[in-house]
Every structure is written in structure tokens, then in C-alpha cells.
Amino acid sequence: MKLAVLGAGAVGRSxxxxxxxxxxxxxALADSTSAAVDSDxxxxxxxxxxxxEEGRVGDAAPEDALDAEYDALVEATPTTLGDAQPGFGxxxxxxxxxxxxxxANKGPVAERYADLRELERESEASVRFEAxxxxxxxxxxxxxxxxxxxxxxxxxxxNGTANFVLSRMAAEGLGYEHVLAEAQDLGVAEADPSFxxxxxxxxxKCVILxxxxxxGDREYSLDDAxxxxxxxxxxxxxxxxxxxxxxxxLIGEAGPEGVRVGPRLVxxxxxxxxxxxxxxxxxxxxxxxxxxxxxxxxxxxxxxTAVLADVNRLGL
Amino acid sequence: xxxxxxxxxxRAYTVRxxxxxxxxxxxxxxxxxAENGGNLLSVFHERGSLxxxxxxxxxVDLECPQDRFDALVADLRDAxxxxxxxxxxxYGEEVTVLLVGNVIETDFSxxxxxxxxxxxxxxxxxxxxxxxxxxxxxxxxxxxxxETGKTGEVVAAVREVADRKDLRVVEPLTELEGSx
Numbered sequence: 001m002k003l004a005v006l007g008a009g010a011v012g013r014s015x016x017x018x019x020x021x022x023x024x025x026x027x028a029l030a031d032s033t034s035a036a037v038d039s040d041x042x043x044x045x046x047x048x049x050x051x052x053e054e055g056r057v058g059d060a061a062p063e064d065a066l067d068a069e070y071d072a073l074v075e076a077t078p079t080t081l082g083d084a085q086p087g088f089g090x091x092x093x094x095x096x097x098x099x100x101x102x103x104a105n106k107g108p109v110a111e112r113y114a115d116l117r118e119l120e121r122e123s124e125a126s127v128r129f130e131a132x133x134x135x136x137x138x139x140x141x142x143x144x145x146x147x148x149x150x151x152x153x154x155x156x157x158x159n160g161t162a163n164f165v166l167s168r169m170a171a172e173g174l175g176y177e178h179v180l181a182e183a184q185d186l187g188v189a190e191a192d193p194s195f196x197x198x199x200x201x202x203x204x205k206c207v208i209l210x211x212x213x214x215x216g217d218r219e220y221s222l223d224d225a226x227x228x229x230x231x232x233x234x235x236x237x238x239x240x241x242x243x244x245x246x247x248x249x250l251i252g253e254a255g256p257e258g259v260r261v262g263p264r265l266v267x268x269x270x271x272x273x274x275x276x277x278x279x280x281x282x283x284x285x286x287x288x289x290x291x292x293x294x295x296x297x298x299x300x301x302x303x304x305t306a307v308l309a310d311v312n313r314l315g316l
Numbered sequence: 317x318x319x320x321x322x323x324x325x326x327r328a329y330t331v332r333x334x335x336x337x338x339x340x341x342x343x344x345x346x347x348x349x350a351e352n353g354g355n356l357l358s359v360f361h362e363r364g365s366l367x368x369x370x371x372x373x374x375x376v377d378l379e380c381p382q383d384r385f386d387a388l389v390a391d392l393r394d395a396x397x398x399x400x401x402x403x404x405x406x407y408g409e410e411v412t413v414l415l416v417g418n419v420i421e422t423d424f425s426x427x428x429x430x431x432x433x434x435x436x437x438x439x440x441x442x443x444x445x446x447x448x449x450x451x452x453x454x455x456x457x458x459x460x461x462x463e464t465g466k467t468g469e470v471v472a473a474v475r476e477v478a479d480r481k482d483l484r485v486v487e488p489l490t491e492l493e494g495s496x
Contacts, residue, residue: 155489228484236445237416237455237486243443244412244457251489265412265488272489 001315002041004028004068006090007076008048008057011104011131014304015074016044022308029057030065032077039069066093072100072311079106079204081222088112095123102310103129104303110204113211114219128313131306133205134158135297138309139281140212142293146285148213153255153284158205160277160298161189161196162230162250166263167275170238170247176231188277198229199261202252206261209254209281220259228262241265247273255284324381328357331378331389334371334398342374348391354380371398410440411467412459413474414486419454420446422481428458435473437462 001024005016008031016026025041036047036058047057066073073094077087084107091108094101096119103109108116109129120127130140134156143151157163161183168179180197183189195201203225210220230250241247249272251264266272271292274280279297282290296302335341342359349356357377367373380388392399415427428439437460446454462470471487478485 232453233484234416234453234455236447236453237414240414240443240445240455240457241486244459246412246488248414248486263486265414265486 001025001071001311002027002039002069003072003074003311004030004065004070004094005074005076006030006062006065007074007078007105008051009076009078010300011303011307012074012076013048013051014300015076015104015307016048018301018304018308019311020044022312024308024311027070028065028068030060030062031057032062034058035060035062035065037064037068066090070099072102072314074102074104074307074311075108076104076307079110081107081111084108084111088115091116091127092119095119095125095127098124100125100314101127102131102307102314103127104131104307106132106201106204106208109211110207111221113208113221114216117216126314128310129208130310131303133208134279134281134293135160135295135299136302136305137279137281137293137295137297138306139209139283139293141309141313142283142291143209143212146283146288148215150286151213151283152286153253154206154209154213154281155251155253155255155272155284156281157249157272157274157279158202158252158281158297159196159199159250160279160296161193162199162202163274163279164188164277165197166230166233166238166248166250169233169235170242171275173235173239175235176233197231199227199250199252200229202250203227203259203261206252206254206259210259213254225259225261227260230263233263242268245269249273324383326355326379326381328377328379329385330401331376331392331399332401333374333376333392334367334400335374337372344395345374345392345397346376348388348395348397349376349378349380352380352384352388352391354378354384354388367400373400410459410461411437411470412457412488413471415456415458415474415478415483416486417453417478417483418481419444419456419483420450422483424456427477427481427483430477431458431460431470431473434476435460435462435466435470437466437470437473 003024003026005012016029019026026044028037029047034056036042037060051057075087075090087105088108091101109132133139164183165179207220245268246265247268248263249266252261280294282292360375440461441459443457460470
């Protein structure tokens with residue numbers, strides 16, 4: 001399949017880098033200011049080298065990538081809230097051209113789900129977004145395979161940065177600020193980790209889960225979520241939890257009662273108390289009990305793996 | 317992938333019984349529990365209060381394998397014990413929460429009595445950690461005993477008082493209690 005990749009951050013770069021291995025061809029790659037476009041396939045390695053050296057991927061304008069020849073558009077620009085632009089516009093353009101869209105950008109799925117589905121209905125092509133929830137973990141495709149109507153709720157740990165901070169604080173008895181700074185040094189937390197520690201990132205993922213589970217009966221957006229973060233949580237709270245065989249995790253829930261994200265007490269050695277940057281999603285199924293899916297929830301190659309799995313599903 | 321819904325898993329239950337005020341009644345009621353592999357955690361005998369039928373209410377906390385609980389309740393009934401309620405509820409009978417913030421200087425004892433009065437809960441255990449003294453950010457762990465099936469009300473009361481006093485609440489993930 002021919003792919004146009006929008007976004008040259010960790011995810012976009014990895015998708016471009018790994019596409020060949022999966023038997024696909026990258027015909028366009030764009031960052032926010034430039035693009036490399038070639039209907040016979042661009043030279044990914046040199047485009048990425050140019051990005052590193054000169055801060056741009058090629059000589060073309062970013063809009064040229066959107067108009068290029070491709071079978072599927074990979075939308076991996078940064079997640080934006082509200083109208084979810086410019087990501088949403090990119091999706092619209094591709095679908096109006098009857099080109100498939102694979103999203104890594106959470107904005108359009110979390111903030112404008114009904115609009116997105118409407119565009120898809122009017123198009124010959126389809127939209128997939130496995131990569132928006134749980135990184136490499138096949139959460140949405142599992143829900144799709146089982147049938148959303150057979151799953152009553154989903155919950156889990158959906159932000160690796162927050163989980164790293166909480167598990168380090170509990171294990172080492174260190175303070176919040178100290179561990180967060182360490183996470184930034186290790187590259188686990190971004191320079192601005194607000195969305196990770198204030199619960200927004202986990203909430204967006206839960207909103208997407210809620211949208212998928214409700215099958216259009218109700219549309220959710222970030223405004224519908226009850227969100228609390230882990231900022232400035234004192235170490236003594238984790239100590240008290242630990243004395244009682246429990247620990248604290250930033251847990252997201254999506255179900256009939258809506259979407260909720262917040263720090264919660266969970267059994268210290270329980271299924272949901274994953275450590276480090278690991279993520280876990282627990283699905284409550286009607287006929288098969290509880291299903292736990294865990295793995296790496298973020299990172300370039302991890303998220304690209306989910307994007308490329310979606311691309312492969314389009315080919316079926 | 318793993319599955320944690322094992323029926324032989326031991327979990328806690330609360331059983332409410334009505335006993336006739338006669339010697340040996342309590343002992344007769346406890347027999348079927350042991351016979352079904354149950355482990356008695358506590359017996360709460362509400363002395364002085366009578367049920368509408370003039371019997372004595374007794375609340376028994378026990379642990380037993382999930383797949384034996386129904387047989388245990390059936391045996392109790394066979395033994396002539398009036399079982400009013402038998403842990404059919406999804407949630408456990410105790411709930412543990414953390415309060416974080418200016419816990420002490422916001423009148424901690426009023427916080428506790430508010431929860432007890434508004435949710436008919438009783439504070440079973442309190443642990444306080446205030447390394448910076450009374451005015452710094454402190455944390456408190458509360459173990460609250462609630463009537464079976466009423467833990468939601470307890471948590472709601474905790475949220476209400478915490479909201480009023482600008483405290484953070486770390487709630488348990490109740491879906492997991494007893495089944496994780």
C-alpha cells in the first residue's frame with residue numbers, strides 16, 4: 001500500500017521507517033513546515049536525515065503531502081483538543097478523496113467522533129485508530145473482534161508517564177517532583193508533561209474507548225470526562241496505601257456510567273498495578289469474564305506497530 | 317492475557333442473620349460456616365436492637381471459596397437460621413480511602429463524624445501520616461465499615477466532605493474488591 005505520513009515526530013518517523021518492512025511504500029512524509037513527496041516512494045532514510053540536519057523533511061510544502069498519491073493517510077500530527085485541527089481537516093481531505101485514514105492522533109477520535117464517523121459514512125474509504133489507545137496493545141481491534149456490544153466496560157492504566165512516576169514513588173519512597181524530574185531525564189516524560197500527569201492523555205483514551213463501546217448511542221468528548229491527575233501527590237499517600245497492601249495508580253474507566261480518570265487505590269500485587277511505563281487495559285466481557293491486555297503503551301516503534309497493523313487490516 | 321475470574325478463589329462475604337433469643341442459637345448458626353470451608357472473620361451481635369419480627373440481628377463476616385458460598389447459605393437455611401441477606405452484592409463490606417491535603421487543620425474529627433453520620437458507616441481504622449507537622453500536606457487512610465452494598469454511599473459521603481474541605485480523595489477501584 002502507498003502511505004502518506006503526516007507528522008514527523010517519534011510516531012510518524014517510526015511509521016515511515018518501518019513501512020518498508022511491512023511491505024508498504026511511503027509516497028509522502030510531512031512535518032509542520034515541509035514535505036517529501038514522490039509517487040514512486042520517497043527515500044525515507046534521507047528524508048529523516050534531512051529532518052535531523054536541517055529541520056525539514058524535504059523541499060515540498062506540507063499541503064503537497066496531503067494531495068499526493070496514496071492509498072492510506074497516516075495522521076500522526078500532535079493531538080489537539082476542541083475542534084481537533086489541523087488533524088481533523090487532514091482526515092476530511094483524505095476521506096473526501098476516498099483514501100483510507102489511519103490515526104495516531106487522538107484529537108479527531110476523542111473530540112469529534114460523530115463528525116469523523118459521518119465523514120467515513122460518506123466516503124468509500126475507512127478510518128482506523130488502534131494506535132490512539134494503549135500504544136502497541138491491541139485494545140480496539142480486540143473490542144472490534146469481540147463486538148463492542150459484548151463488552152460492558154473497560155478500565156486500566158493508560159498513561160506510562162504517570163504510571164512510572166507512581167511506581168517509582170512507591171518503590172523508592174521518593175517525592176513527586178524528584179521522580180518527575182528523573183522521568184524527564186530518562187525521556188519517559190516530555191519537557192511539558194502536563195497532559196500526562198493531569199490525566200488528560202488517559203482521559204482522551206478513555207473517551208475513545210467510550211465512543212467505541214457505545215456504538216454511536218452516545219457521543220463522548222473530553223468535556224464529558226471526570227478527570228483528576230496525580231500532580232503533587234505526596235509520598236506519604238503512597239506509604240499509607242503500601243502499609244495496607246495497596247498502591248495508587250492513575251486509573252481510567254470507560255463504561256455505561258461515563259468516563260472517569262483519577263488516582264485510585266488498587267491491590268499492590270493486583271493485575272492493574274503494573275510497574276514502570278507499562279500500560280494495561282482490562283475489558284469486562286459479557287460471556288468470557290475479564291480480559292487483561294498489557295504491554296507498551298507509548299513510544300515511536302510501539303505506536304507505529306499499531307499504526308501498521310491498522311494499515312494491514314485495511315488491505316484485507 | 318490472563319483470566320482472574322476463578323470460582324475457587326477465596327473472598328469475603330457478609331451474611332446478616334436473624335436469631336431467636338435462645339441459648340445455643342448463635343452456635344447453631346456458625347456450624348454450617350465451618351463445615352463449608354468458611355473462615356469466620358467477625359461476628360457483630362447487635363445487642364439491644366431487635367428486628368421487626370422481634371429477633372436479634374447478627375452480622376457475620378466470613379471468607380470462603382466463591383463456589384462454596386451458595387451451599388453455605390443453603391446449609392444455614394436448612395439449619396433453621398433466618399438468613400436476611402447473604403453477600404449477593406458485588407462490593408465488599410469495607411471500603412478503604414485516602415484523604416490527602418490539609419487533613420488535620422480542617423478538623424479531622426468532624427470529617428470522620430460527618431462520614432459516620434451521613435453514610436451510616438463506622439470508622440474501623442485510621443492511619444495518619446503528617447511528616448511536615450499539622451499544617452503541611454498530610455495523608456490519612458480510612459478503613460470504613462459499611463452495610464453490605466452501601467459502600468457507594470460511604471464513598472459519596474467522603475467525597476462530599478473532602479470537597480467542602482478542599483481535600484483530595486483517592487478512592488478504591490471497587491470493581492476489584494474481593495475479586496482481583
